[in-house]
Every structure is written in structure tokens, then in C-alpha cells.
Amino acid sequence: MGRVADKLFLFLYSVAILIFSGIGLIVSMEWVAPAFAESFVDAIYMTGPAKYAAIAVCAALFLLSIRFLFVSLRKSRERSGSIDQRTEFGDIRISLETVENLALKAANRVRGVKDLRARVRVDDSGLDIQLRSVVDGESSIQQLTEEMQRGVKEHVEDITGIPVAMVTVYVANVVQSQTFKARVE
Numbered sequence: 001m002g003r004v005a006d007k008l009f010l011f012l013y014s015v016a017i018l019i020f021s022g023i024g025l026i027v028s029m030e031w032v033a034p035a036f037a038e039s040f041v042d043a044i045y046m047t048g049p050a051k052y053a054a055i056a057v058c059a060a061l062f063l064l065s066i067r068f069l070f071v072s073l074r075k076s077r078e079r080s081g082s083i084d085q086r087t088e089f090g091d092i093r094i095s096l097e098t099v100e101n102l103a104l105k106a107a108n109r110v111r112g113v114k115d116l117r118a119r120v121r122v123d124d125s126g127l128d129i130q131l132r133s134v135v136d137g138e139s140s141i142q143q144l145t146e147e148m149q150r151g152v153k154e155h156v157e158d159i160t161g162i163p164v165a166m167v168t169v170y171v172a173n174v175v176q177s178q179t180f181k182a183r184v185e
Contacts, residue, residue, distance in 0.1 A: 102156050
């Protein structure tokens with residue numbers, strides 16, 4: 001919810017800054033008569049709805065500026081993209097990209113599997129590894145996927161020491177074999 005609100009506020013802030021910079025550009029290029037610009041400024045300094053509208057808009061922009069400054073300086077609360085472990089010798093950090101590459105390496109060992117992609121998520125029960133693949137269509141998909149799941153689970157657990165909760169395989173397609181027509185002359 002916070003991200004959606006921040007995106008909306010950033011959009012509104014950008015529109016307001018665009019409008020104010022456009023007005024500043026128009027006035028500084030003297031595309032507006034000086035008398036009109038003076039009457040506009042006088043209306044803001046006088047009491048009335050223009051003054052209160054200007055105060056409200058400027059206060060909102062000031063608060064949004066503070067909010068965006070705070071958001072830009074704050075460290076992200078999301079996971080840093082690594083798995084942290086503590087041993088008796090110190091801390092170990094393994095990036096999720098490393099785990100993805102280990103999963104791809106293990107899945108590539110299975111014959112009949114092409115065009116692999118991996119995504120790793122961490123939850124309380126362990127690693128959730130999702131594989132997307134294209135198969136050759138000559139082997140049983142069930143046997144290929146089970147072999148991939150078993151191989152990936154064992155390989156990642158052996159190398160990293162982190163339990164793998166689930167390995168999900170999505171078979172996206174079957175490799176289309178290319179047939180070439182012989183030329184007859």
C-alpha cells in the first residue's frame with residue numbers, strides 16, 4: 001500500500017513541479033504581460049481564496065519533498081537479495097543470483113531440457129526455486145521434471161547447506177524441430 005501511495009504522490013508532485021516550472025519559464029521569457037504577473041502575485045499576497053490556495057499547495061509540496069527525501073535516504077526494508085547464515089567463524093551471505101545459477105547448473109544436467117530460467121525466493125521453510133524450461137518433446141515430461149526437481153534440490157542443498165522447500169518446474173513449450181526440404185534441380 002505504501003508503494004502505491006508513494007507512486008501516486010510522486011506523480012502529483014511531478015505534475016505540480018511541471019506546472020510551476022512552466023509558469024516560471026513563461027514569466028521569465030516575458031510571454032505574459034508584466035501587469036498580469038504582478039496582479040497574480042498581488043492576489044496571492046492579499047487575503048482571500050488565492051492566498052489560502054497558495055499556502056495549501058506550497059505546504060503540500062513542502063511535505064511531499066520531505067517525504068521523498070526521507071524515502072530516498074531510508075534503507076530498503078526488503079530483503080537484500082541474499083541469504084544470511086551465521087557460523088562459528090562468522091557470517092556467510094549467499095546471493096539469490098548464486099542460488100539461481102546453481103539451480104540452472106543442476107537442471108542443465110538433465111537431457112532433453114532446453115532454455116532454462118530460474119527464480120529463487122526465500123521463505124520460512126527454506127528456498128522456493130521456480131524453473132521455467134522448454135523440453136525436447138522426445139522424453140517423458142513427468143520424468144524430466146521429476147529428475148530436474150530432484151537434481152536441483154540435492155545440488156543446491158549440498159552446495160549451500162540451505163534446505164530447499166520446493167522446486168517448481170514450469171514447462172513452457174516443446175522445442176520445434178526444424179525440417180529442411182531438399183532442393184531438387
